[in-house]
Amino acid sequence: MFKNKFVQQRIEKVELLKKKGYNPYSNDSKRNTTISKYLKVNADVEHKENKRDEHRHYTVGGRIKLLRIMGKASFVNIEDESGTLQVYIARDNLPEGFYNNIFKKNIEVGDIVEITGYPFVTGKGELSLHASEFKLLTKSISPLPEKFHGITDKEIRYRKRYLDLIMNKEVRNTFKIRSRVISLTRHFFEEKGFLEVETPMMHPIAGGANAKPFVTHHNALGVDRYLRIAPELYLKRLIVGGFEAVFEINRNFRNEGMDATHNPEFTSIEFYWAYKTYKDLIEITKEYFQYLFEHLDLPTILPYGDMEVDFSDFKEIPLAESLTTIGGVPKDIINDREKIVAYLKEHDVDVNEKLNLGLLQGELFDEFVEEKLINPTFITEYPVELSPLARRSDENPELTERFELFIAGREIANAFSELNDPVDQLSRFEGQMDAKESGDDEAHEMDQDFVEALSYGMAPTAGQGIGIDRLVMLLTNEHSIRDVLLFPAMKPLSTEEITKD
RNA sequence: GUCUUGUUAGCUCAGCUGGUAGAGCACGUCACUUUUAAUGAUGUGGCCGAUGGUUCGAAUCCAUCACAGGACACCA
Numbered sequence: 001m002f003k004n005k006f007v008q009q010r011i012e013k014v015e016l017l018k019k020k021g022y023n024p025y026s027n028d029s030k031r032n033t034t035i036s037k038y039l040k041v042n043a044d045v046e047h048k049e050n051k052r053d054e055h056r057h058y059t060v061g062g063r064i065k066l067l068r069i070m071g072k073a074s075f076v077n078i079e080d081e082s083g084t085l086q087v088y089i090a091r092d093n094l095p096e097g098f099y100n101n102i103f104k105k106n107i108e109v110g111d112i113v114e115i116t117g118y119p120f121v122t123g124k125g126e127l128s129l130h131a132s133e134f135k136l137l138t139k140s141i142s143p144l145p146e147k148f149h150g151i152t153d154k155e156i157r158y159r160k161r162y163l164d165l166i167m168n169k170e171v172r173n174t175f176k177i178r179s180r181v182i183s184l185t186r187h188f189f190e191e192k193g194f195l196e197v198e199t200p201m202m203h204p205i206a207g208g209a210n211a212k213p214f215v216t217h218h219n220a221l222g223v224d225r226y227l228r229i230a231p232e233l234y235l236k237r238l239i240v241g242g243f244e245a246v247f248e249i250n251r252n253f254r255n256e257g258m259d260a261t262h263n264p265e266f267t268s269i270e271f272y273w274a275y276k277t278y279k280d281l282i283e284i285t286k287e288y289f290q291y292l293f294e295h296l297d298l299p300t301i302l303p304y305g306d307m308e309v310d311f312s313d314f315k316e317i318p319l320a321e322s323l324t325t326i327g328g329v330p331k332d333i334i335n336d337r338e339k340i341v342a343y344l345k346e347h348d349v350d351v352n353e354k355l356n357l358g359l360l361q362g363e364l365f366d367e368f369v370e371e372k373l374i375n376p377t378f379i380t381e382y383p384v385e386l387s388p389l390a391r392r393s394d395e396n397p398e399l400t401e402r403f404e405l406f407i408a409g410r411e412i413a414n415a416f417s418e419l420n421d422p423v424d425q426l427s428r429f430e431g432q433m434d435a436k437e438s439g440d441d442e443a444h445e446m447d448q449d450f451v452e453a454l455s456y457g458m459a460p461t462a463g464q465g466i467g468i469d470r471l472v473m474l475l476t477n478e479h480s481i482r483d484v485l486l487f488p489a490m491k492p493l494s495t496e497e498i499t500k501d
Numbered sequence: 502g503u504c505u506u507g508u509u510a511g512c513u514c515a516g517c518u519g520g521u522a523g524a525g526c527a528c529g530u531c532a533c534u535u536u537u538a539a540u541g542a543u544g545u546g547g548c549c550g551a552u553g554g555u556u557c558g559a560a561u562c563c564a565u566c567a568c569a570g571g572a573c574a575c576c577a
Contacts, residue, residue: 005546006511006528066537073534090534109527123535146512146526148538153512155569167512211576256576257502350574386577404577411577467577480570491568 002141010141013106017139022102024139029114031061036082039127042119046127052120060085060129061114061137063166066147069104075128078113081172086128087115093132103134109147110140158488171483178472178484180296182249185269185468188291192284194245194271199234201227201251207447208232208389211254214264227253232389232463233450235272236418240458247271249468260480261410261470264489272418272463278401281415281462282378285405286314289376296475304408304477310375316403318381319365327368340364358383358398373406382416388428388444390416391460412471415464422454 002011017024033041038058045053062078062085073090091099107113116133145151150167157164157171164171186196204223206213208230218225231248238246249269258264273280289311293300300312323329333339340360344351349367351360361383373379380403384392390400402416419425429451435443472484482488 004511009528066539068536068539069533070536070539071533073536075536075539077537086537088535092534122537124537126535126537128535143511143527146538148526149513151512153508153569155508156512158569209577254576257574259573259576260571262576414577465577493568 004142006143007141010108010139010143013108014139014141017102017106017136020102022136024136026135026137029061029137030059030116031114032059034082035060035062035078035080035085038085038119038129039083042127045119046121046125050120052118052130054118054130056118057116058119058129059114059116059133060087061112063112063140064107064109065144067107067109072099074103076113076115078115086122086126087117087131088120088122088128089115089131089134093130094134098134102136107136108140108143110142110144111136112138112140154482155490158482158490159493161486174472174476174478174484175486177296177476178468181292181472181475182267182468184292184295185288185466186249188288189245189247189269189271192245194247194273195243197235197238197243197246197248198250199228199231199238199248201253203228205445205447205449207445207450209252209254210444212256214253214255229254230268230465231270232465233447235270235463236458236461237450237453239272239274239418239461240453240456244274244459245272258489260482261473263469263481263485266481267468268465269468270463270465272461274459274461276462277460278380278403278415278417278462281464282316282403285378285413285415285464289314292475298475302475302477304474305479307374307408309408309474314376314378316378316380319361319379319383320381322369322377322379323361323364326372327364329364329368334361334364356385358385362386370406370411371409374408376405376407376412378403378405385431387416388432389419389425391419391421392424407474410470410474411467412474413464413466415462418458418461418463420454420458420460422451425454426451 002008014024038060042053042056045051060078060080062080064076065079065084066077068075072092073088076087076089078085078087089099089103094103114135114137115129115131117129117131119127120130121127145163145167151157151163157168190196202216202218202225204225206226206229208228209232211229213226213229216225216227217223230252231250235246235248247269249267251265251267253265255264256262292298293311301308301310317325320334323334324331329343333343335357337357337360340357340363341351341353344360344363344367347367349363351363355363365379381393381399382390382402382404384390384398384400387400387402390402393399393401400416404411404415405413419428429444429446432444433446469481469484473479473481476484478484
C-alpha cells in the first residue's frame with residue numbers, strides 16, 4: 001500500500017505541511033454556498049463597474065480539477081457536487097508567504113480546498129472567484145487520472161466507482177436519474193394509495209419466479225435460507241391479510257449468468273392491487289410512464305442506441321397474434337407442437353422437443369418477436385404453462401390474464417391477474433414439480449404455506465413487477481446494466497494483485 | 502459455460518514482419534499576475550497482467566492461467 005512513487009511524493013508533502021503547523025485534513029469548513037448557487041447569485045456582476053463586486057464575500061469548497069500556475073498568480077478550477085468554478089489566486093491577496101510556501105509547493109490537482117473571496121468576471125468573460133483566503137481541507141495523496149481523457153478503462157471504472165464519479169460527470173448524472181426514478185416510482189404508488197412494505201430477503205423456499213437462488217445458512221435455526229428471487233408470494237400473503245394495495249422496491253438475487261442485462265442482484269418494484277385485473281394494470285402502467293416522463297422532463301421520443309422509442313405509442317397485442325403478425329410465423333403451425341419444432345429446427349434454433357405447446361410458443365416468441373418490439377408493447381394472453389402464478393382467462397382456460405411489457409426489444413415489466421384459486425394453485429405447483437423432475441431445474445418450488453394462505457381467500461388481485469435497472473438503462477440510453485449500478489458484481493482480484501495495488 | 506478481443510509509466514495511448522522501452526497528461530526544477538486541456542525550457546518515472554516454452558535474443562511468436570470488454574448460451 002502507498003508504494004507508488006507519486007503517492008510517496010504526496011505523503012511527503014503531507015508531512016511537510018504538518019511540520020509547518022498546517023493541518024492537511026482540516027475539519028472546520030466555513031463553506032457558506034455551493035458553486036451553482038454562487039454562479040447564479042453573482043450572474044449580475046458582469047454588468048457592474050470593473051466587472052466585480054468587492055463587497056460580496058463567499059466561501060466555496062470543492063476538489064481541484066485543474067490548476068494553472070502563472071508565476072505570481074494562478075487559476076484553479078474547483079468542483080463540488082453542484083458544478084465547477086474558476087478561482088483566481090494572486091500572491092499579493094493572500095497572507096505573506098502563503099502563496100509561495102504553501103500553495104505553489106503543496107497544493108495539487110485532487111486536493112479538496114476551501115476558498116473565500118469576491119465575485120468578478122475575467123477578461124475572457126468567465127464569472128470567477130477572486131481569492132482572499134485559501135485553505136486546504138483534505139490532501140489527496142493518490143493522483144487523479146489524466147485531466148482530459150479522464151478514466152475510460154471499464155474495469156477500473158466499475159471497481160473504483162469513486163474515481164469514475166470524480167472524473168465523469170455523465171456518470172454522476174446517470175445515477176442521479178436512477179435515484180429520481182426510484183423516488184418518483186415510490187411517490188407515484190403512494191399517491192395512488194399503495195402501501196410500501198418490506199418482506200423477507202431470506203426465504204425458506206425460493207419462490208415467485210423461475211431462477212436459481214443463492215443459498216446461505218442460518219446458524220441459530222440450523223437451516224438453509226435462500227436469498228429471495230422475487231417477493232411475489234409474500235406480497236400476496238399481505239393481500240390475503242387485507243391490505244388492498246401494496247408495493248415493495250428492493251433487490252432480488254439470482255444465481256445465474258451475468259451479461260449486459262443481468263446482474264446477480266437487481267432492483268425491481270412489485271405491486272399488488274386488490275379488486276383489479278391486468279387490464280387495470282395496463283392503464284396504470286401507461287400512467288406511470290407518463291408520470292415519469294413528465295417529472296424527469298423527458299421528450300416522448302427517446303433514442304436508444306440506433307433505435308428511437310416513441311413512448312406516446314403503447315400497443316397491446318396477444319402473444320399468439322404477435323407470433324404471426326410481428327414474428328412472421330405461419331398461422332397454421334402455432335397450435336401444433338410438431339410443426340413448431342420443425343419450424344424452429346428449420347431456423348437453426350436448438351429446441352427441446354419435449355416442451356409442451358405453451359413453452360414452444362414461448363420459444364417462437366423469444367426467437368422471432370421479442371427483439372422487434374421497439375415501441376412499448378403489451379404482449380397479452382400467455383399460455384398457462386408459461387405462467388404458473390397467473391389466473392386463467394375465463395374465455396379460454398389455456399390462456400392466462402397476463403401481459404409483459406416490451407420496450408426496445410427487451411422485457412421491462414411482467415403482470416397478471418393473480419391466481420387465487422388455491423386448488424388450481426396447488427395443481428400448478430405440482431405441474432412445476434413434474435417439470436422439475438423432467439429436467440427443468442428452474443421450475444417453481446412448491447410452497448404449501450402459500451397455498452394455505454390462498455385457501456383463506458385472496459380477493460381478486462392484479463400484480464406487476466417492473467425491472468428498475470432496465471428501466472433506468474432505457475431512460476439514460478445505457479446499454480450495460482453495469483452502467484446503471486453503482487457497484488456492479490465483479491470477480492475479486494487475486495491477493496497478489498491486491499497487495500501490489 | 503463457449504467463442505472473441507484486450508491487459509505496456511499514476512492516467513490516455515503508440516510500439517509493424519523478434520534486435521537496448523516511446524509520446525501526451527500528471528509529477529520534480531526554472532520562467533511567467535487574466536489563464537481555462539494555460540504556455541516555454543528541462544528532468545524523474547517501467548518485472549510490457551502472471552507462469553512456462555521457442556530463440557543467440559521475446560513487450561512482440563506459442564501454450565497455460567488471471568482479470569476485463571464484446572458476442573453467444575443460460576436467464577422473465
